[in-house]
Amino acid sequence: MARAARVAWVLGLSRCALAEGSRIRPWPPISAQSLAGYTRAAAGSSGPAVRKGSPRLLGAAALTLGGALGLYHTVRWHLRSQDLRAERSAVQLSPSSHLQLTLYQYKTCPFCSKVRAFLDFHSLPYQVVEVNPVRRAEIKFSSYRKVPILVAQEGDSLQQLNDSSVIISALKTYLVSGQPLEEVITYYPPMKATNDQGKEVTEFCNKYWLMLDEKEAQQMYGGKEARTEEMKWRQWADDWLVHLISPNVYRTPAEALASFDYIVREGKFGAVEATMAKYVGAAAMYLISKRLKSRHHLQDDVRADLYEAANKWVTAVGKDRPFMGGQKPNLADLAVYGVLRVMEGLEAFDDLMRHSRIQPWYLRMEQAIEEAPSVHPRPPSC
Numbered sequence: 001m002a003r004a005a006r007v008a009w010v011l012g013l014s015r016c017a018l019a020e021g022s023r024i025r026p027w028p029p030i031s032a033q034s035l036a037g038y039t040r041a042a043a044g045s046s047g048p049a050v051r052k053g054s055p056r057l058l059g060a061a062a063l064t065l066g067g068a069l070g071l072y073h074t075v076r077w078h079l080r081s082q083d084l085r086a087e088r089s090a091v092q093l094s095p096s097s098h099l100q101l102t103l104y105q106y107k108t109c110p111f112c113s114k115v116r117a118f119l120d121f122h123s124l125p126y127q128v129v130e131v132n133p134v135r136r137a138e139i140k141f142s143s144y145r146k147v148p149i150l151v152a153q154e155g156d157s158l159q160q161l162n163d164s165s166v167i168i169s170a171l172k173t174y175l176v177s178g179q180p181l182e183e184v185i186t187y188y189p190p191m192k193a194t195n196d197q198g199k200e201v202t203e204f205c206n207k208y209w210l211m212l213d214e215k216e217a218q219q220m221y222g223g224k225e226a227r228t229e230e231m232k233w234r235q236w237a238d239d240w241l242v243h244l245i246s247p248n249v250y251r252t253p254a255e256a257l258a259s260f261d262y263i264v265r266e267g268k269f270g271a272v273e274a275t276m277a278k279y280v281g282a283a284a285m286y287l288i289s290k291r292l293k294s295r296h297h298l299q300d301d302v303r304a305d306l307y308e309a310a311n312k313w314v315t316a317v318g319k320d321r322p323f324m325g326g327q328k329p330n331l332a333d334l335a336v337y338g339v340l341r342v343m344e345g346l347e348a349f350d351d352l353m354r355h356s357r358i359q360p361w362y363l364r365m366e367q368a369i370e371e372a373p374s375v376h377p378r379p380p381s382c
Contacts, residue, residue, distance in 0.1 A: 099181070101126035104139050104149040107266045110242050111164035112148040114338030118168045121334055121372050122175065126150075130268040134277075144202065154181050161185065165207040165238060168331060173211045176220055187211045196295075208234045226330075233316065233324065233332035241309055241339050243292065247302040248348040250289035255347055256282040262345060303351055310340075310356035322364050329368055337365040 101119070103126050105112035119126050131138045131147055142149055142160065150161040150171075159181055161167045166188045174181050193203045208231040212220065221227040250256040260282040264274045292298075298305045313336055316324065323329045329337070340362065343349035353359045 098154050099124065100153040102129060102151045103127070104129045104131050104142075104151070105147050106131060106133055108263050108342050109147060110245055110339040110342045113342045114164045114237075114335050115148045115150065115167050117334045117338035117341065117369065118171070118331070121329060121369050122171075123372050124171070132268045132270075132273075134269070134273050152181055157182050159185055162190070162202075163204050163207060165234060165335075166204045168334075169207055169210055172331065176210065176216055177212055179211075184211065229316075229324065230330050230332045233313070234335045237332070237335040237339050241313075241336060243296045244298070244302070244306050244309055245339065245343065245348075246285065247289045247293045247296075247298055248306050249343060249346050250282075250285040251302055251348070253282070253286055256286040256289070259346060260285070303348070303355070306348065306352055307356040310352060310358040314357045314361055317361060323361070323368070329365060333365060337362065337369075 101124060103112070103115060103119070105115070105128060107113075107130060129138050136145065139145065139147070139149055142162075144160075144162045146162070148164055148167065150167045152159045152161060152171075157180070161170055170181070170184050170188060173179065173184050173187070177184075188204050188206055190202050190204055193201055195201050210217070210220070210227075217227060221230075249259040257278070260278045263281075264278050267277075269277055293302055317333075321327070323333045325331075325333055340349070340352070340358075343352070353362070
């Protein structure tokens with residue numbers, strides 16, 4: 001059943017192991033067949049009979065009762081979900097029509113840009129609140145102090161989603177499955193971890209997975225290979241591609257100054273903060289970029305790593321499809337595009353378009369997002 005498959009998926013993905021500092025890797029999920037096997041065993045449909053008077057008799061009875069209750073709730077949920085889908089179909093409402101979204105961001109942040117690319121492509125209306133990177137007063141309501149933060153109101157329910165990949169996975173799951181967003185968020189639990197510098201950070205389990213049942217996954221992906229490929233390259237965009245941005249846009253003092261001029265122009269700064277950010281920030285980031293180059297083991301010419309990453313992506317997409325998602329972008333396409341887009345107008349971006357093979361794909365992505373149907377007018381930014 002749909003619910004059994006989804007529960008099995010969540011159970012499997014929620015068993016996470018920490019590896020490489022703060023990175024979290026999902027363990028292989030428990031299959032729906034395995035879960036069904038456990039239920040059948042609990043119900044006594046297979047396996048050796050328990051001898052009369054055995055001390056295990058009580059345990060077997062408890063398992064049988066648990067299996068029966070689990071089956072009852074599964075059937076009840078399945079029937080209710082069918083009713084809800086029928087109701088939605090009857091009134092022809094999309095799940096997104098119930099959402100009011102507010103994105104707290106830095107405009108030049110690649111992770112925030114990923115979220116905007118997703119929202120724009122899926123024609124989800126949203127308000128933008130630009131956060132002051134010095135005071136961050138706009139997100140004082142949140143104990144999670146990074147951006148992006150997405151606040152979603154669905155009826156009387158107000159939910160906060162943190163981490164760009166969690167935001168994207170949760171919203172896509174919501175749009176495809178029609179499950180309440182409040183429930184979807186529980187599939188992506190936060191976990192405390194320690195990064196490579198010994199600092200405690202918050203990570204999220206399952207953040208590259210969509211929590212769909214088998215039928216929904218088949219309709220969306222067509223096969224397991226496409227789903228695995230999307231997850232792999234979404235993670236690659238976070239773990240590798242995004243770390244090439246700063247070393248390239250702050251590569252020289254002149255590039256660092258030009259980058260901070262763009263950041264100040266597009267960001268939310270006071271007059272004094274803007275001057276300090278432009279000159280002091282540019283000098284600081286020029287020096288920090290050298291440390292980042294060493295930390296991520298980049299080549300002396302960091303442009304070479306950027307071109308290599310772009311060409312690797314183009315090779316993965318291949319010549320027989322316009323996007324990794326086929327005829328339309330998938331979540332990996334949107335992630336890579338969102339990360340690279342923050343360099344537009346800078347020397348690093350121009351060099352990337354000239355010296356790698358990514359420009360045709362990038363232009364197709366621009367067109368796909370521009371042509372996304374505008375279902376709702378987007379409210380003005382705050």
